[in-house]
Amino acid sequence: MPLRFVKRLARDWFLLGMFGAVILAALFPEFGASGGAMHADVVADVGIFLVFLLHGLGLPAAQLRAGVVTWRVHVVVQAFTFVVFPLLWWLGDVLVGRWMPADLSLGLLYLCAVPSTISSSVAMTGVARGNVPAAIFNASLSSLLGIVLTPLIIGLFASATGHSLSMGQAILKLSTLLLLPLALGQLLRPLVGGWFARYRPYTNAFDRVVILVLVYSSFCDSIASGLFSDYGAAVLGVAFVGAMLILAIVLMLTTRTARALGFSKEDEITVVFCGSKKTLASGVPMARLLFGANPALGLIVLPLMFYHQAQLLVCSLLAERYAKRPAGQPAA
16 A cells, blocks of 8 residues: 555655655745735646636536536535534644644644535546536636635634635635636637647646745745744644544445435445545635735644645545445445
8 A cells, every 4th residue: 555655646746746846945935025026926826727727627517517416415425525524623623722832723624614615526527427427517617606605604614723714805816817717718609618628748847837836935035034943843733633534434424324315336436536525726716815925824824734644545436436336236
């Protein structure tokens, strides 16, 4: 098992790139910090707009319509994404929040508030022989709902972490730089959809490069403010353990809930993969828009970065396990 993890990590240039972005931020924090020579605020806004324009171009409307009919699956998935996750954070905050740095607590809350991821949820559902149309519908719906629900959840719970969030301004920012390009991409899809499909590998790479730039600039602000020198390596350990616990609990809950409701194997797979995933591709840009040049932005996105890599590794192994089972046989 550890050898398989190492091989996966060796093939994942994006994961290595995230480590590289953090190292570069530690070496050259002034360049990417707010007000630095990189002009991070402008670069971030332009990159976020282009990323979500490409997301809009890639949303397959026909497959979305095909997935509408399995409404029970949708209710369960969205409830996990926007209700169960935040409640898990609240329970953890009640139990251990008083001993945790406020910025890290906000980061764990942000992890629990962001929507599900589209690409890996759909891909892993397909590998596992699950209900792909339902996965496409749920992952896409989650991204759209997140534009409104993510800031609402942050605003509802943020006071417990010692932070506040301007709801109107947050939703306006997300609508301008996320919803508007998504809608524009859908409008342009009939005209340039064929071109987009041909060059999809390159657009996916662009998506990830923008995320790496945002990670770099986020950590530049945090390191320049001395945040990590104030807290030390213990914060990294707490962020990692917190993210792993959340992933383990949600994978268990999604599986048991799907079986208790009598879902088919295909629908169970969709619930497990779509209901447990959290998006880094949308999460990092959204954090930049919601929290701006907050000196703690690097720490706020840190749990999401840990969670993202863990969900890819764990869920890919789980997808292979599902795929090996005979059709119609329930998963163990």
